[in-house]
Amino acid sequence: MNSFLDFTNNKISLNKENFYTLIIGLTPSQGARSPKLWNKVYKKKKSSCRMYPADVSLKKLGKLINYLKSDKKFLGGSVTAPYKIEIMKYLDKIDLNAKNIGSVNTIVKKGNKIKGFNTDYFGAFETLKKISSKKNILIIGAGGASKAVILASTNKFKKSNFYFFNRKKKKINFIKKTNIYKKARILGKLDDVNLLKNIDLFINTTSVGFDSWIKVRKNIYNLKFFSP
Numbered sequence: 001m002n003s004f005l006d007f008t009n010n011k012i013s014l015n016k017e018n019f020y021t022l023i024i025g026l027t028p029s030q031g032a033r034s035p036k037l038w039n040k041v042y043k044k045k046k047s048s049c050r051m052y053p054a055d056v057s058l059k060k061l062g063k064l065i066n067y068l069k070s071d072k073k074f075l076g077g078s079v080t081a082p083y084k085i086e087i088m089k090y091l092d093k094i095d096l097n098a099k100n101i102g103s104v105n106t107i108v109k110k111g112n113k114i115k116g117f118n119t120d121y122f123g124a125f126e127t128l129k130k131i132s133s134k135k136n137i138l139i140i141g142a143g144g145a146s147k148a149v150i151l152a153s154t155n156k157f158k159k160s161n162f163y164f165f166n167r168k169k170k171k172i173n174f175i176k177k178t179n180i181y182k183k184a185r186i187l188g189k190l191d192d193v194n195l196l197k198n199i200d201l202f203i204n205t206t207s208v209g210f211d212s213w214i215k216v217r218k219n220i221y222n223l224k225f226f227s228p
Helices: 034-044 058-070 086-090 096-101 119-128 146-156 169-177 190-194
Strands: 020-025 050-055 074-079 106-110 113-117 136-140 161-165 184-187 201-204 213-216 219-222
Touching: 020 034, 020 058, 034 050, 058 086, 058 113, 086 113, 096 113, 096 119, 096 146, 119 146, 136 146, 146 161, 146 169, 161 169, 161 190, 169 184
Parallel strands: 020 050, 020 074, 136 161, 136 201, 161 184
Antiparallel strands: 074 106, 106 113, 213 219
C-alpha cells in the first residue's frame, strides 16, 4: 500500500492522528513561507492541523493528488510553481473564476473530491469593492496574477469601458473569453496608451514597482523606482 512519502521528494514527518494541509510544488521546502504562516494560525486557533511543503516531480503529481483524495486526514492546501496549470487536470472540480483565469493556487477537499480555486481573484475583488464605479479603466500587464485582477475588475465594473495593454499582445487575448469583451479595447502599441484621455482608474499588474532588479543590456535597474 502506498504512503504519502512515496510521492514526494522531501521527507515529511506526518502525525497520523492529525489533519494536515500541503503546499504543493517542485521545491516549496526550499523557501515557501506558507507553512510558517499557516502553522502560526493553526497554533493560535489551538488546532492540531499542520501545513507541510511537498516537493513533487511532474511525473508523480497526478499520483499524489489521487492519493490525497483517499486520505481522510488531508484537508487541502496551496499550489505553487510550476504546477498551477498542470494540477487542474487532476482535480474533480474547478471554480469558474479559476477556470477562466486558467490556473489554480488553492485546493480544498470535501469527501473524496478535490476542488481548485484561484484566491488571487478573491483578493483582487475584495480590494476593488472599496472603489466606486468608474467609466474608463486602463489595465496594463497580462502575466502572473494579472488575469485574476482583470477578471475581478471586469466582474466588478460591468458597465465600464476597459482598455488593456501588454508588451506581448497575444498574452492578453484571453480577454476575448470574458463577458466584457464587447466593451473592451486591446491596445497594440504604447503610443495608443499615451493617446488615451479621461481614464478614471489605472491598474498596474506588471512587475514595475517591485523591489527587484532587472538587467537591460549593460545596465541594471530596480523596478521599485519606476512606480507610476
